[in-house]
Structures are given as C-alpha cells and as structure tokens.
Amino acid sequence: xxxxxxxxxxxxxxxxxxxxxxxxxxxxxxxxxxxxxxxxxxxxxxxxxxxxxxxxxxxxxxxxxxxxxxxxxxxxxxxxxxxxxxxxxxxxxxxxxxxxxxxxxxxxxxxxxxxxxxxxxxxxxxxxxxxxxxxxxxxxxxxxxxxxxxxxxxxxxxxxxxxxxxxxxxxxxxxx
Numbered sequence: 001x002x003x004x005x006x007x008x009x010x011x012x013x014x015x016x017x018x019x020x021x022x023x024x025x026x027x028x029x030x031x032x033x034x035x036x037x038x039x040x041x042x043x044x045x046x047x048x049x050x051x052x053x054x055x056x057x058x059x060x061x062x063x064x065x066x067x068x069x070x071x072x073x074x075x076x077x078x079x080x081x082x083x084x085x086x087x088x089x090x091x092x093x094x095x096x097x098x099x100x101x102x103x104x105x106x107x108x109x110x111x112x113x114x115x116x117x118x119x120x121x122x123x124x125x126x127x128x129x130x131x132x133x134x135x136x137x138x139x140x141x142x143x144x145x146x147x148x149x150x151x152x153x154x155x156x157x158x159x160x161x162x163x164x165x166x167x168x169x170x171x172x173x174x175x176x
Contacts, residue, residue, distance in 0.1 A: 029138045036147040043119045047112035055132035057103035062094040080111030
C-alpha cells in the first residue's frame with residue numbers, strides 16, 4: 001500500500017506534535033543528591049534541583065529527613081546565594097527556600113548541602129515535595145548517586161587487574 005505524499009506530511013506533523021506534547025507533559029521538577037561517605041560515620045549530601053516545569057518554584061522540601069535531631073545537619077546545612085535552608089527535625093523536613101532567587105522555570109540550582117550521620121541505607125532523604133508560585137505541589141523521588149568509598153574503588157581496580165591478567169596467564173601456561 002502506497003501512502004500519498006500529502007498524507008506523509010500530515011503523519012509527520014501529527015508525530016511531531018505528539019513528541020512536543022510528550023515533552024511538555026513530562027516536564028518535571030527533579031531533585032538529585034550526590035552522597036559521599038566521610039570519616040567518622042558521616043555522609044555528605046550535595047543537592048541539585050532542576051526545574052523543567054513551566055512554573056517558578058519557591059520551596060523544595062525533603063520530606064523524609066530524620067525526626068530525631070541530627071546536629072550534623074543543623075551545623076552543616078548550606079544553601080547557595082539567594083536561597084535559605086532549614087532543618088525541622090520535629091517534622092522530618094529539610095527545606096530549601098527561595099529568598100531573593102527562585103527555582104526559575106527551566107533552570108538548575110546546585111549548592112545545597114549538609115552532612116548527616118544517616119547514610120543512604122538508613123531510608124532517609126528519598127522523597128521531596130515542592131511549592132510553585134501557582135500553588136501546585138509537585139512531589140517525587142530524589143535521584144541519588146552514591147560516591148563509592150576509596151577502599152571500594154581499590155578493590156574494584158584489583159579485581160579488574162586480575163581479570164585483565166588472566167588471559168596472559170593462560171597464554172603463559174599454554175606455552176609450557
């Protein structure tokens with residue numbers, strides 16, 4: 001069956017419209033955390049917030065912080081210029097709040113950080129909620145990257161080295 005050239009253009013336009021509509025529908029607020037182990041059983045959390053929504057966001061809250069006070073969070077909580085950060089251990093919230101700057105539409109803001117005695121396996125710092133200027137409240141899961149400890153990297157390098165040397169060993173054994 002042959003499609004007429006006019007219909008090809010119409011099908012192409014419909015496909016293009018569907019792609020554009022899908023990208024608008026998938027616009028979202030994304031919160032990413034990089035977690036790095038520190039000495040003394042502490043973990044350092046660095047946050048980046050990407051607002052791909054059409055609305056400006058004024059508040060991003062990590063909704064599952066520890067409810068028993070973690071003084072490490074209180075003492076190390078930091079935010080970039082134009083933003084505030086606070087920790088409410090009674091409610092289990094870490095708030096990143098617009099002060100003189102906003103999480104503007106189609107922007108990325110990084111530089112939010114704190115240290116905590118609770119690591120990624122403890123079940124904290126996994127979810128967020130936000131508030132837009134329109135009153136919408138997007139929610140979601142925090143995308144997390146864990147930086148491996150130096151010992152883990154050394155063990156990985158040792159394993160890869162042994163794996164790389166095994167064919168050489170086989171060749172040497174075959175030559176005997």
